[in-house]
Amino acid sequence: MSKRRILGNIIIINILILLCLNLNLFSQSSNQGEIHGNIQMDAQSYKADSTINAPKVPEKMLLNSYANLTYTRGKFTAGIRYEAYLNTMLGFDARYNGTGIPYKFITYNDENLEVTAGSFYEQFGMGLVLRTYEEKAIGYDNALEGVRIKFIPYKGITLKGLTGKQRNFFDVGPGIVRGADADFSLNELFPFMENSSTIINLGGSFVSKYQADKDPIYKLPENVGAWASRMQIMRGGWNLYSEYAYKINDPSTDNRYIYKEGQALLVNLGYTTKGFGWLLNLKRVDNMSFRSDRNATIMQLNINYIPIFTRTFTYTLLNKYPYATQANGEIGGGTEILYKFKKGTLLGGEYGTNISVNYNRLYGLKKSIPSDTNIIGASGTLGYSSPFFEPGNDLFYENVTTEINKKFSKTFTANFIYQYFSYNFDVLRGMTGHGTVYGHVGVVDAIYRFSESHALHLDAEVLLSKQDQGNWAMLTAEYSIAPSWFFSASDQMNFQNPEKSEANHFYMGSIAYAKGGSRLQIGYGRQPEGVMCIGGVCRNVPASNGFMISLSTTF
Amino acid sequence: MKILINIAFVLLSFSLGAQNAQFSIPSVDLKTIDGKKFNTSDIKNEDKPIIIDFWATWCKPCVMELNAIADKYADWQKETGVVLYAISIDDAKSMSRVAPFVNAKGWEYIVLLDPNSDFKRAMNVINVPHTFIIDGKGNIVEQHTTYAEGDENKMYEAIKKIVEKK
Numbered sequence: 020m021s022k023r024r025i026l027g028n029i030i031i032i033n034i035l036i037l038l039c040l041n042l043n044l045f046s047q048s049s050n051q052g053e054i055h056g057n058i059q060m061d062a063q064s065y066k067a068d069s070t071i072n073a074p075k076v077p078e079k080m081l082l083n084s085y086a087n088l089t090y091t092r093g094k095f096t097a098g099i100r101y102e103a104y105l106n107t108m109l110g111f112d113a114r115y116n117g118t119g120i121p122y123k124f125i126t127y128n129d130e131n132l133e134v135t136a137g138s139f140y141e142q143f144g145m146g147l148v149l150r151t152y153e154e155k156a157i158g159y160d161n162a163l164e165g166v167r168i169k170f171i172p173y174k175g176i177t178l179k180g181l182t183g184k185q186r187n188f189f190d191v192g193p194g195i196v197r198g199a200d201a202d203f204s205l206n207e208l209f210p211f212m213e214n215s216s217t218i219i220n221l222g223g224s225f226v227s228k229y230q231a232d233k234d235p236i237y238k239l240p241e242n243v244g245a246w247a248s249r250m251q252i253m254r255g256g257w258n259l260y261s262e263y264a265y266k267i268n269d270p271s272t273d274n275r276y277i278y279k280e281g282q283a284l285l286v287n288l289g290y291t292t293k294g295f296g297w298l299l300n301l302k303r304v305d306n307m308s309f310r311s312d313r314n315a316t317i318m319q320l321n322i323n324y325i326p327i328f329t330r331t332f333t334y335t336l337l338n339k340y341p342y343a344t345q346a347n348g349e350i351g352g353g354t355e356i357l358y359k360f361k362k363g364t365l366l367g368g369e370y371g372t373n374i375s376v377n378y379n380r381l382y383g384l385k386k387s388i389p390s391d392t393n394i395i396g397a398s399g400t401l402g403y404s405s406p407f408f409e410p411g412n413d414l415f416y417e418n419v420t421t422e423i424n425k426k427f428s429k430t431f432t433a434n435f436i437y438q439y440f441s442y443n444f445d446v447l448r449g450m451t452g453h454g455t456v457y458g459h460v461g462v463v464d465a466i467y468r469f470s471e472s473h474a475l476h477l478d479a480e481v482l483l484s485k486q487d488q489g490n491w492a493m494l495t496a497e498y499s500i501a502p503s504w505f506f507s508a509s510d511q512m513n514f515q516n517p518e519k520s521e522a523n524h525f526y527m528g529s530i531a532y533a534k535g536g537s538r539l540q541i542g543y544g545r546q547p548e549g550v551m552c553i554g555g556v557c558r559n560v561p562a563s564n565g566f567m568i569s570l571s572t573t574f
Numbered sequence: 575m576k577i578l579i580n581i582a583f584v585l586l587s588f589s590l591g592a593q594n595a596q597f598s599i600p601s602v603d604l605k606t607i608d609g610k611k612f613n614t615s616d617i618k619n620e621d622k623p624i625i626i627d628f629w630a631t632w633c634k635p636c637v638m639e640l641n642a643i644a645d646k647y648a649d650w651q652k653e654t655g656v657v658l659y660a661i662s663i664d665d666a667k668s669m670s671r672v673a674p675f676v677n678a679k680g681w682e683y684i685v686l687l688d689p690n691s692d693f694k695r696a697m698n699v700i701n702v703p704h705t706f707i708i709d710g711k712g713n714i715v716e717q718h719t720t721y722a723e724g725d726e727n728k729m730y731e732a733i734k735k736i737v738e739k740k
Binding site: 053055056057059087089091096128140141142145146150152153177204206207218220251253258260287289290291292293294295296297298300324326327328330331332333334355357358359371373375426432434464466468470471472473474476499500501502503504505531533535536537538554555571573574 | 597598600601603608609610611631632633634638641665666667668670671673674675677678679680689690691692695696697698699700701704716717718719720722723724725727728
């Protein structure tokens with residue numbers, strides 16, 4: 020892209036920003052409707068740094084940014100999102116390079132009817148057959164562009180119907196997605212259940228995609244249908260939720276063109292009462308990658324979403340080896356106990372103590388020879404057969420995590436975490452020759468309040484492992500002055516790395532300022548390579564060294 | 575360089591945008607942690623102030639903020655009648671964790687589930703935690719993103735101002 024084009028785009032962003040913010044001033048009167056939106060801008064400068072494998076970036080500076088603008092008047096809402104990637108920051112898909120308005124919609128919303136034309140995000144149940152969403156931090160956006168209708172024909176029944184093509188960077192994918200969903204709240208539907216202490220919700224969905232078959236070798240299904248049913252029962256602190264999905268054969272790049280059907284089952288069981296919570300999650304996923312382009316990969320054109328049930332953490336070293344969704348096949352589960360020792364008890368102390376213990380274990384599927392061939396996983400065959408409840412021999416992931424959260428006094432609070440994990444690197448990162456990484460992680464996170472608005476936050480983390488990159492230690496100090504200022508400095512150190520003779524330091528410093536719905540952060544430092552995951556979907560983060568600026572505002 | 579110009583523009587606009595423009599709550603279908611439907615146009619508290627707090631179980635500063643408010647919530651309610659709606663943006667992955675988590679913390683808030691971020695998007699929230707303070711007429715009078723220790727005191731000042739104005 021030429022310099023002039025880039026400059027032109029930046030001018031457009033500026034005009035848009037000013038327009039948004041100034042329009043905001045004129046939107047005081049409600050009968051003219053309301054204009055709102057947000058702006059997010061992330062930029063980083065890059066310096067080649069051979070000690071940490073940070074590559075040379077020809078542009079020297081990269082920018083990811085977007086601005087949302089919504090106009091609401093009476094029953095109508097219209098919105099657009101302008102996005103600019105000049106060029107896309109390292110670690111995001113470079114196919115985003117450029118600018119455009121990939122998201123635009125108009126919605127009519129009446130009490131029992133909602134109609135949207137344009138781009139929309141939708142989720143049926145847990146998303147096993149359909150979920151479109153966006154997660155800017157990982158560059159994920161599979162919005163549908165088309166038409167959606169939501170209709171409530173009777174109290175307790177919600178119907179949805181939709182059709183569209185999915186966003187594919189600044190374009191749409193080749194496949195057409197059609198879907199319908201019905202949701203029943205029995206307690207609303209039947210008068211005799213209105214005041215029942217048992218809550219029952221049921222639902223079902225059907226989704227189909229169409230993509231022409233131009234394959235020279237195989238005869239592929241042009242229409243692929245998938246359905247799902249779900250059920251939730253709640254009573255006296257108990258909660259049972261389960262969802263089952265089935266998909267007809269759908270040969271694709273993901274499953275290496277096998278003709279097997281897909282299935283997924285999720286079961287969540289929980290019990291909770293004041294001061295206590297218990298959770299059990301079970302799942303089995305078999306060949307459930309479902310995209311509107313059978314040749315798409317990674318984060319592109321997913322129609323469905325397969326949740327993972329391992330815990331999400333905001334601590335850096337607990338995110339070094341995160342579990343990722345295995346749409347091709349996984350079986351396992353997890354459990355967690357949450358408890359609060361009450362105030363005034365031995366373990367509760369003056370303010371009470373929160374603890375949580377969590378365990379997860381996930382395997383690959385057990386696979387045997389299918390009925391139509393004598394090899395497992397061959398393209399053009401049924402691929403494999405697999406017993407429903409029996410795990411395979413490959414352990415994908417295991418962890419046990421204990422967390423203690425304690426307020427010691429009015430001015431001092433601390434959080435302690437210990438985790439053991441085993442992480443099948445080859446499977447979870449799609450590589451070979453790395454084997455399994457075993458590790459122990461410890462975190463101590465303490466906050467001391469000096470006054471009503473001044474506080475110091477110290478966060479010490481250690482990860483010990485004999486595999487992959489060896490050991491890590493990290494120390495972060497953050498001084499905050501409420502409500503606006505944050506000063507932070509950290510060092511992440513990689514030591515006893517089997518492939519490096521010396522320890523590597525990753526220093527980082529930043530200042531952030533927050534006011535109203537806006538936040539500005541400026542930082543400088545080194546970032547180690549790794550992965551960043553949200554909801555089991557991950558992107559690679561390459562090593563980098565440079566300045567970063569991040570700005571966001573909601574208005 | 576051009577990015578710096580951009581930032582200068584936005585900073586300039588900060589002061590413009592910070593004014594209390596008309597900002598009413600959009601209508602989005604959510605669920606309560608008891609499995610019941612809830613439309614956000616029903617976020618009401620007679621004529622008293624409301625706090626809408628976007629959070630997630632995995633978001634450390636969000637939990638710190640809600641913990642800090644929890645210590646004072648009973649007093650706040652007694653003095654101003656304020657009600658806090660805690661909107662969890664936990665998706666299918668951690669949604670089932672919300673109710674046990676809230677109970678184990680002993681929070682007394684009205685907790686709503688926004689598993690596909692529909693309400694978050696309608697409110698133009700970028701990152702959590704993000705709080706909105708709403709007056710008795712349903713107008714958003716203040717908002718704040720991020721959490722620093724002590725923010726809850728500033729929040730309470732804003733709530734008291736609403737009550738005193740009446």
